[in-house]
Amino acid sequence: MKDLMLRAIDLAQKRGASYADARVVTRVEESITTKNGLVDHLSLEESGGFGVRVLANGAWGFASSREVTAAEIDRVTALALEIAKASALVKTGPVNLGSPVRSQGTYTTPFEIDPFSISAEEKLALLLQADANMRPVEAVRVRQGQLVSQREHKLFANSEGAFTDQTIYEMGGSISALAIGGGEIQRRSYPDGRYQVTGGWEAILKWDIPGNAERIASEAAQLLTADPCPRNIVTNLVIGGAQLALQVHESCGHPVELDRVLGTEISMAGASFLTTEKLGNFRYGSKVVNLTADAVRPLGLGTFGWDDEGIPAQTTPLVREGMFVGYLTSRETAATLGQESNGAMRASGWNRAPIIRMTNISLEPGTWAFDDLIADTDEGIYVENNRSWSIDDLRYNFQFGTEIGYEIKNGKLGRMLRNCTYTGITPEFWNSCDAVGNADHWIMWGTPNCGKGEPGQTAHTGHGAAPTRFRNVRMGVV
Secondary structure, three states, rough: HHHHHHHHHHHHHHHOOOOEEEEEEEEEEEEEEEOEEEEEEEEEEEEEEEEEEEEEEEEEEEEEOOOHHHHHHHHHHHHHHHHHHHHHHOOOOOOOOOOOOEEEEEEOOOOOOHHHHHOOHHHHHHHHHHHHHHHOOOEEEEEEEEEEEEEEEEEEEEOOOOEEEEEEEEEEEEEEEEEOOOEEEEEEEEEEEEEOOOOOOOHHOOOHHHHHHHHHHHHHHHHHEEEEEEEEEEEEOOOOHHHHHHHHHHHHOOOOOHHOOOOOOOOOOOOOOOOOOHHHOOOOOOOOEEEEEEOOOOOOOOOEEEOOOOOOOOOEEEEOOOEOOOEEEEEHHHHOOOOOOOOOEOOOOOOOOOEEOOEEEEOOOEEHHHHHHHHHHOOOEEEEEEEEEOOOOOOOOOEEEEEEEEEEEOOOOOEEEEEEEEEEEEHHHHHHHEEEOHHHOOOOEEEEEEEEEEOOOEEEEEEEEEOOOEEEEEEOOO
């Protein structure tokens, strides 16, 4: 396989490419879902192929194929060159890739239990046990469960001498209960909409999904008659880790993607309010807000050995003590700022060119134990797990809805609340943050369905978060 990849690179250079790289990717995914005690879906899918990316006449070209043969390598490489030369007719400026990338090595996701060593029967048994534990709650009309196992093997080579070999394992799953009654529809999920991490079967076992199933079903039923979230109020808000992970994803991760900032994603994914003149001198949040992009933390869906430009996994500060200090970059975009890439280029598969994607964008742990955080809040609302979200193209104005909320009164959690929503403006919201949960409550959550790009790509990203408090937040806005 390496010889075929080098064949593509050699051919591209002989025909005028100033740079070329090739990726060969094979992905296996097993998906199992249940619904109301029955198998709803069971599949085992395998996809494989290669992609060639070239820089010729100062412009990019990319082509791909599922047939990894010498003849097809030649055809696809020639096509990528044709595309690059056609693109050069409308290029806007030169491409600077910065320093050469010559990475070498292998990487495999650490895990204890290979997800593919567990039979479909055993996985199904876990989901059906959870379903059985939810069944006695009569108000729950729809009970669902899902488990996803994935293994991706990726080879990368470039014309500068890089060659990397990495295998990424992922394991994910969750259950949900949908309750209906009294004109209301309420949903509870556990651990999250779809908890997913880089790791093995052990990542699912630690959550004891069957053991939490009855509680989740009961909460869904209780929400049908719970008091609604107070309308249009300003109060203190404590956000649970799973919901905060999505908040970080949407209002922190996307704005720091430098391709969005430079306008190359504006037609599809949008732009960003974090324009380049703000780098190093813009107060993004309060002094307790510290955000980091990293591709090395255990369990993160953005954890790997090298990105799809061969840049080694690394850690990059994004916000330090509230000040905006860093972007997610590629080789090309980093050079526009006089920097080197921090390894954020990833493609969703062999048939897509890499674009800037989040790695693991996390809110670093603070100092607060959860009980102390609640006890220190005289009045407010605590919310968990996302139900809905909306954010503008600049990642500036947002609104989120959550599955469940609890009133906080005199430092104690009180009555359950349904249909909780909160809204804000990103920098104002993060500047209102005054207390961040500590490492004991910090969890690496996963977002396995992040859409971006044209044609579209779905990326897997990680977000570490702990329960966190924000002051004077507008809630209950419909």
